[in-house]
Amino acid sequence: MEPTADFIREEEVFEAIRRGASADAGRVREVLAKAREARGLDFDEVAALMGVSDPGLLEDLFQTAREVKERIYGRRLVLFAPLYVSNFCRNDCTYCAFRLRNKDVPRRALTQAEVDREVRALVRQGHKRVLLVAGESYPDEGFDYVLRCIDTIYSVKEPPSGEVRRVNVNVAPLSLEEFRALKERKIGTYQLFQETYHRETYRKVHLAGKKRDYDWRVTVMDRAMEAGIDDVGVGILFGLFDWRFEVLALMQHVRHLEQRFGVGPHTISVPRLEPAVGSDLSAHPPFAVPDVEFRKLVAILRLAVPYTGIILSTRETPNIRREAFALGVSQISAGSRTNPGGYTEGECDPGSTEQFSLGDHRSLDEVVRDVASLGYIPSFCTGCYRLGRTGADFMDLAKPGEIRLHCDPNALSTFLEYLLDYGSPETRAAGEAAIEATLQGMEGKERAVSERLLAKVREGRRDVFV
Ligand code: SAM
Ligand code: SF4
Numbered sequence: 001m002e003p004t005a006d007f008i009r010e011e012e013v014f015e016a017i018r019r020g021a022s023a024d025a026g027r028v029r030e031v032l033a034k035a036r037e038a039r040g041l042d043f044d045e046v047a048a049l050m051g052v053s054d055p056g057l058l059e060d061l062f063q064t065a066r067e068v069k070e071r072i073y074g075r076r077l078v079l080f081a082p083l084y085v086s087n088f089c090r091n092d093c094t095y096c097a098f099r100l101r102n103k104d105v106p107r108r109a110l111t112q113a114e115v116d117r118e119v120r121a122l123v124r125q126g127h128k129r130v131l132l133v134a135g136e137s138y139p140d141e142g143f144d145y146v147l148r149c150i151d152t153i154y155s156v157k158e159p160p161s162g163e164v165r166r167v168n169v170n171v172a173p174l175s176l177e178e179f180r181a182l183k184e185r186k187i188g189t190y191q192l193f194q195e196t197y198h199r200e201t202y203r204k205v206h207l208a209g210k211k212r213d214y215d216w217r218v219t220v221m222d223r224a225m226e227a228g229i230d231d232v233g234v235g236i237l238f239g240l241f242d243w244r245f246e247v248l249a250l251m252q253h254v255r256h257l258e259q260r261f262g263v264g265p266h267t268i269s270v271p272r273l274e275p276a277v278g279s280d281l282s283a284h285p286p287f288a289v290p291d292v293e294f295r296k297l298v299a300i301l302r303l304a305v306p307y308t309g310i311i312l313s314t315r316e317t318p319n320i321r322r323e324a325f326a327l328g329v330s331q332i333s334a335g336s337r338t339n340p341g342g343y344t345e346g347e348c349d350p351g352s353t354e355q356f357s358l359g360d361h362r363s364l365d366e367v368v369r370d371v372a373s374l375g376y377i378p379s380f381c382t383g384c385y386r387l388g389r390t391g392a393d394f395m396d397l398a399k400p401g402e403i404r405l406h407c408d409p410n411a412l413s414t415f416l417e418y419l420l421d422y423g424s425p426e427t428r429a430a431g432e433a434a435i436e437a438t439l440q441g442m443e444g445k446e447r448a449v450s451e452r453l454l455a456k457v458r459e460g461r462r463d464v465f466v
Contacts, residue, residue, distance in 0.1 A: 005214065007252055017245065036064055065303055068306050081122050085145075127364065165380075194234065263391045277354075315359055406466055
C-alpha cells in the first residue's frame with residue numbers, strides 16, 4: 001500500500017492561521033505565560049504567536065524564548081560539519097544547484113579514499129560530529145555507497161582525539177529495509193527536510209524524479225522510526241511558501257510522530273533559501289522570510305517544542321546566527337563546505353560545485369572563539385547516543401531537566417578536549433575563560449561532575465563523558 005500523509009491537514013492549518021491573526025494582546029500574553037512553563041504549546045497557541053507584530057509583544061516573545069532556551073539548554077551549543085559525498089542527483093528541485101538539469105555543476109561522487117581524506121581534514125580541525133549529505137543518485141553500488149561512506153567515516157582515527165564519534169545522515173527518503181541497514185551502521189540522527197508541506201507548492205518546485213512524490217517524503221520518518229532509528233530530524237526550506245503555514249504543518253507532523261511512536265523529532269532544521277547556481281527560484285524566493293520574521297519563527301519553535309533541538313547552518317550570516325543562539329538554536333554547523341571534496345581541495349570558485357552560497361565562511365576555530373566570547377560553551381558531545389539515551393529515553397531525562405547533569409559536564413569536557421588538541425592560542429584563552437565562568441555558575445553535583453571530567457581531560461584522558 002502506498003503511504004499517504006493524511007496527518008498534514010491543510011485546511012486546519014489555514015483556519016488556525018486565520019484564528020491566530022485575530023489573537024489580541026491578552027491572548028498572546030496568556031500563551032507566553034504558558035510557554036514560560038517549558039511544556040510546549042498546542043496548535044492554536046502556536047498560531048496565536050505568529051501574528052505578533054507589536055514591538056512590545058514581540059520583545060516579550062523573544063524574552064520568553066531566551067528564558068526557555070537558557071533553562072533547558074544552558075549555554076551549550078553543539079557543533080558539527082556537513083560532509084558532502086556526492087552531488088549526482090536525478091531529481092529536479094528548482095531551488096538546488098545539484099538538480100538534474102543543471103549542466104553548470106560538475107558532478108562528482110567521492111571515492112572511499114577521498115572520503116577518508118575529507119574526514120581526516122575535518123577531524124584535524126577538531127570536529128567530532130559529521131552530517132553526511134548526498135544528492136539522490138549514488139554510484140554503481142546504489143545505496144550501499146552511503147553505507148560504505150559511513151564505515152569509512154567511522155574508521156578514521158588520528159590520535160589523540162581525531163575521530164568522528166557521531167555520523168548523522170541527510171539523504172533521500174529510504175525504504176524500511178534501507179533504514180534497517182542504516183540503523184546497523186550506528187548512525188546518530190537521520191535527517192530530512194520536507195522543504196514545503198504545502199502540496200501545491202511542493203508539486204510546482206519538484207519537477208522530476210522520485211522526489212516528486214510528496215507522500216513518500218512526508219512519511220519518511222514513519223519508516224525510519226519503524227526501522228528503529230530513534231533520533232530523526234525534520235526541517236523546512238523557508239522561502240518556498242508562507243512560513244506560518246510551514247510551521248503549523250510541521251506541528252502536525254511532530255504531533256503525528258509523538259502519537260504514533262511516543263516521541264517526536266530530535267531536531268528541527270530551519271534553512272532559508274540561498275542563491276544556488278542554475279536556480280532562478282533561489283535568487284528570488286517567492287516567500288522570502290525577512291530577518292525579523294525568521295527570529296520570530298525560531299522563537300516560536302523554541303516555545304512550541306522546547307526539548308527538540310533547533311539546527312542552524314552556515315547558510316546564515318554570523319550576525320543572524322548570534323541572535324538565533326539566544327532565541328533557541330541549539331546546534332550549528334561551522335567551517336562548512338557544500339561541495340564534495342571541499343575540505344581537502346578548498347572552496348570551489350563561487351558557483352561551481354557547491355550546493356548553495358554560504359553566509360558564514362569562518363573556520364571552526366573562529367566560530368568556536370566567537371561562540372565562547374559570547375559566553376556559550378561549544379559542545380562536541382556525542383555521549384547520549386553512544387550510551388543509548390535516544391528517542392523516548394532521551395526525552396524522559398530531558399523533560400524533568402535531568403539531562404543537564406549529563407549535557408553540561410559533557411559539553412565542558414569535550415570543549416576542553418577541543419581547546420587542548422586543536423584550539424589556536426587566542427581561542428584557547430577565550431575558551432578557558434568561558435569554562436571558568438560556566439563552572440562558577442554551577443553548584444552541587446553538576447559542578448562536581450564537571451570538575452572531575454575536566455581534570456581527566458587535563459591529565460590527558462580523551463572521550464570522557466557521563
Ligand atoms: N538530496 C537529499 C534531499 O534533497 O533530501 C538530501 C541532501 S540535500 C543536498 C539537503 C538540503 O539542502 C535539501 O533538503 C534542501 O532543503 C537544501 N537546499 C537545497 N537547495 C538549497 C538552497 N538553494 N538554499 C538553501 N538550502 C538548500
Ligand atoms: Fe537533489 Fe536534494 Fe538538490 Fe533536490 S535538494 S536536487 S534531491 S540534492
